[in-house]
Amino acid sequence: MGKTILILGGGTAGVAAANVLADVLPPGNQVVLVDRSPVHLFLASLPLLIVGRRRPAQLTRELSLLEGRGLKFIQTEVQSLDLVGRAVLTQAGPLTYDFLFIALGAERRTDQIPGQKEWAFNPFDLQEAQELAARIARLHRGRIVLFVPSLPFTGEVAPYEIMLLLHDYFRRRGVRSQVELVLITPEERPFSFAPQKISSHMEQLLGRAGITLLTGRRVHSVNKAGEVLLDQGRLAADVVVAIPHHQAPACLRSSPLAGPEGWLDVDRHSLETRFPGVYALGDVVGLRLSTGHWLPKVGFFAHYQAEVAARNLALQLSGRDPAFKFLGGAAGASMLTAFRRGCFVSLGAYSAPPTMTVSNPNPWAYLVKTIFEKYWLTAWF
Numbered sequence: 001m002g003k004t005i006l007i008l009g010g011g012t013a014g015v016a017a018a019n020v021l022a023d024v025l026p027p028g029n030q031v032v033l034v035d036r037s038p039v040h041l042f043l044a045s046l047p048l049l050i051v052g053r054r055r056p057a058q059l060t061r062e063l064s065l066l067e068g069r070g071l072k073f074i075q076t077e078v079q080s081l082d083l084v085g086r087a088v089l090t091q092a093g094p095l096t097y098d099f100l101f102i103a104l105g106a107e108r109r110t111d112q113i114p115g116q117k118e119w120a121f122n123p124f125d126l127q128e129a130q131e132l133a134a135r136i137a138r139l140h141r142g143r144i145v146l147f148v149p150s151l152p153f154t155g156e157v158a159p160y161e162i163m164l165l166l167h168d169y170f171r172r173r174g175v176r177s178q179v180e181l182v183l184i185t186p187e188e189r190p191f192s193f194a195p196q197k198i199s200s201h202m203e204q205l206l207g208r209a210g211i212t213l214l215t216g217r218r219v220h221s222v223n224k225a226g227e228v229l230l231d232q233g234r235l236a237a238d239v240v241v242a243i244p245h246h247q248a249p250a251c252l253r254s255s256p257l258a259g260p261e262g263w264l265d266v267d268r269h270s271l272e273t274r275f276p277g278v279y280a281l282g283d284v285v286g287l288r289l290s291t292g293h294w295l296p297k298v299g300f301f302a303h304y305q306a307e308v309a310a311r312n313l314a315l316q317l318s319g320r321d322p323a324f325k326f327l328g329g330a331a332g333a334s335m336l337t338a339f340r341r342g343c344f345v346s347l348g349a350y351s352a353p354p355t356m357t358v359s360n361p362n363p364w365a366y367l368v369k370t371i372f373e374k375y376w377l378t379a380w381f
């Protein structure tokens, strides 16, 4: 009898898993994808939207389009898991499964730091990213403060990309000398999981762009007057941009799959949880590196993990042994540094110590990232 594969989440990992399964699953099996949102959002393009280089329609796709690939899409909220009964409780009722792919990402909160929700823009939210774009379009002088409240967060490159793109944006408008850019992070150095030379390279990139970087600093609150209150001192700002606090989704934190910090425990190579046939993929996973840092929550890893789990499941359902392993590597990723420029980034997260390279800015890295965006939003939908 055919099996039911239930995918929770239509973000990067869920969409990749759905598409790979559509290609490789033996006939007769059914794939069901669940998401609370009717649309898939390509998060990696939000920094370009903030500087006016993308419109929302260019980074969103209706998840129902996936039905063209032979699967069923259900728009509903996941509430809890019944791992023993092999069912997922949703607002639309229980959904049973034979195999489960959990790809619900990270829950993003803006209510942990007083004033953040009210007085800071959340650049990881489509609506607020548009409002931020409109705000900076009206700004001719002043100070923009972007802060990271806590670790881990998704898209490690995003705060740097946003600041470097803002630098380029104001430079093109001829007002860069009147706009001060300040980036605050609790990390002791940029990309603290990576070798020191990568952090120094990043500091140089930011320094050359005249962006002030405050490391090892925590923000305590934001007030109506636009002041950002730090562990020591305060900074007045004309625009405050704040990355949300990230945590495991509420519906999973108390499940038997969750580790002590709420992120899901999986085998680091197969992504299978301790419940056979239940896999967790992408940002929802909590894996530690040899340095003790979290495995970076990036789309590249979410995508590769989905490929591994989907292909192994297809092999298993064809009576063969799983052959694919997630190895913690990524090459050909890009971090944007300006409109039409970026750096190539590669990662070897499972190496001890982890490895990372960041090239000098060049036009090719920008091109690769934008081609990948087009590929993702056309090939998968």
Ligand SMILES: Cc1cc2nc3c(=O)[nH]c(=O)nc-3n(C[C@H](O)[C@H](O)[C@H](O)COP(=O)(O)OP(=O)(O)OC[C@H]3O[C@@H](n4cnc5c(N)ncnc54)[C@H](O)[C@@H]3O)c2cc1C
Binding pocket: 008, 009, 010, 011, 012, 013, 014, 034, 035, 036, 037, 040, 043, 044, 045, 046, 047, 076, 077, 078, 079, 103, 104, 105, 106, 123, 124, 154, 155, 156, 157, 158, 249, 251, 281, 282, 283, 284, 297, 298, 299, 300, 301, 302, 333, 334, 335
């Ligand atoms: C601004 C920004 C820039 C980034 N840039 C890059 C980059 O350049 N390169 C890179 O590799 N990565 C980048 N990332 C990170 C990358 O986007 C994420 O790592 C990736 O999207 C994680 O995929 P995911 O499937 O685990 O989670 P998500 O893509 O977040 O998807 C989770 C899905 O689950 C759904 N969901 C959540 N809870 C529920 C529930 N209870 N019920 C129903 N549905 C639910 C959500 O609606 C969502 O569709 C960036 C991220 C951001 C925010």
